[in-house]
Amino acid sequence: MTTPRQTNDFSQLIRAALALSKIGEGTRAALLSTHVYDERAMHAFGVALDTLGADWVRVIMPPRTQGADFANPVQDRSFVADILKSADIVVRPTTKKGAVADIGMYTPVFAEILMSGTRWWDCSIGGSETLLRRLFPTPAMIDRTRAGAVRMQEAKTLRITSAAGTDLTLNVAERIGHCQVGIVDEPGRWDNFGFGLVATAPVENSAHGQVVWDAGDSLGELLGAYSALLPEPVITHFENGKIVRIEGGWVARRFEEYLASLQRPEFYRIAHIGWGTHDKAVWGGPGWNTAEWESYYGCIMLHLGMNIFPTLAPYNGLHGQNHPSKPWPMPSHAGGCLLRHDLYLDDEIIVQAGKIIADELK
Numbered sequence: 001m002t003t004p005r006q007t008n009d010f011s012q013l014i015r016a017a018l019a020l021s022k023i024g025e026g027t028r029a030a031l032l033s034t035h036v037y038d039e040r041a042m043h044a045f046g047v048a049l050d051t052l053g054a055d056w057v058r059v060i061m062p063p064r065t066q067g068a069d070f071a072n073p074v075q076d077r078s079f080v081a082d083i084l085k086s087a088d089i090v091v092r093p094t095t096k097k098g099a100v101a102d103i104g105m106y107t108p109v110f111a112e113i114l115m116s117g118t119r120w121w122d123c124s125i126g127g128s129e130t131l132l133r134r135l136f137p138t139p140a141m142i143d144r145t146r147a148g149a150v151r152m153q154e155a156k157t158l159r160i161t162s163a164a165g166t167d168l169t170l171n172v173a174e175r176i177g178h179c180q181v182g183i184v185d186e187p188g189r190w191d192n193f194g195f196g197l198v199a200t201a202p203v204e205n206s207a208h209g210q211v212v213w214d215a216g217d218s219l220g221e222l223l224g225a226y227s228a229l230l231p232e233p234v235i236t237h238f239e240n241g242k243i244v245r246i247e248g249g250w251v252a253r254r255f256e257e258y259l260a261s262l263q264r265p266e267f268y269r270i271a272h273i274g275w276g277t278h279d280k281a282v283w284g285g286p287g288w289n290t291a292e293w294e295s296y297y298g299c300i301m302l303h304l305g306m307n308i309f310p311t312l313a314p315y316n317g318l319h320g321q322n323h324p325s326k327p328w329p330m331p332s333h334a335g336g337c338l339l340r341h342d343l344y345l346d347d348e349i350i351v352q353a354g355k356i357i358a359d360e361l362k
């Protein structure tokens with residue numbers, strides 16, 4: 001076999017990314033998007049699937065609304081759900097995030113599709129060639145991340161601390177060590193291209209202590225754009241798994257009001273916690289994306305909300321018990337990322353002041 005000549009062509013870049021997910025001759029792939037999409041990106045994905053020899057079909061989710069609100073464009077028992085369940089792999093470049101209703105990854109129908117054995121490859125940086133190139137998975141990133149998930153799954157307790165005052169303990173015994181490396185190479189595996197992270201869903205009533213979200217950390221979309229870093233500290237106090245008090249200045253008050261306005265009790269519990277492993281991810285700035293935000297090397301991601309999200313693949317999915325109090329709108333899942341934190345598994349230090357220090361996980 002000859003190696004394809006290197007060019008700057010976008011479809012060749014996509015082809016290389018999809019080949020990592022074992023898309024080849026005869027793979028039955030559904031190229032999925034909302035009804036609003038980036039035509040250039042979709043064309044490149046189509047060319048890439050063709051040149052890999054995939055047996056593919058383009059699937060555009062129907063726009064769905066309920067009154068003035070968005071509704072899930074993939075409804076239970078719908079034709080589109082059946083198509084996605086019958087695919088070997090769903091390829092979903094997200095090019096218009098937030099502009100129109102999109103399938104939520106924490107919806108029951110999403111879980112049903114994954115549990116049918118379909119692999120699901122999200123690419124939330126689908127239209128950004130810059131990010132696709134910069135965050136392309138490397139063997140070293142994949143190895144350290146997979147090793148981290150194995151270590152996470154063995155752990156019984158998890159603790160995070162920081163010089164700014166964080167001290168939070170969690171029970172993670174019997175929970176799945178989840179990894180994201182941007183590749184889906186096993187039945188039922190879900191992943192998101194450009195990501196590198198290790199996470200777990202802690203036992204839902206176990207969080208105890210406090211988290212200091214320092215200036216320069218991120219509370220993500222709970223407080224606006226991902227790029228809006230905190231201008232001042234926010235302290236969240238946890239008892240029996242729940243946020244019971246939020247301390248700080250005007251940002252803390254805004255956060256408190258925002259959580260209350262959602263009227264979704266699941267947001268007061270931790271969905272997942274872990275660390276970023278992508279050494280090419282950059283923190284903050286224009287064009288910042290969820291991939292970099294959550295995958296930033298040595299950051300601690302701490303997300304709130306529902307965490308059911310089962311998959312069939314090992315070291316994949318959250319398999320938690322924090323169920324949604326309402327089926328829609330989605331998602332009742334969001335959170336933030338912390339810099340300069342320490343993370344311990346069973347008293348072994350894994351991350352120290354924002355640097356991964358455990359030898360086999362660096």
Ligand SMILES: [Fe+2]
Binds near residue numbers: 271272333334335
């Ligand atoms: Fe999350």
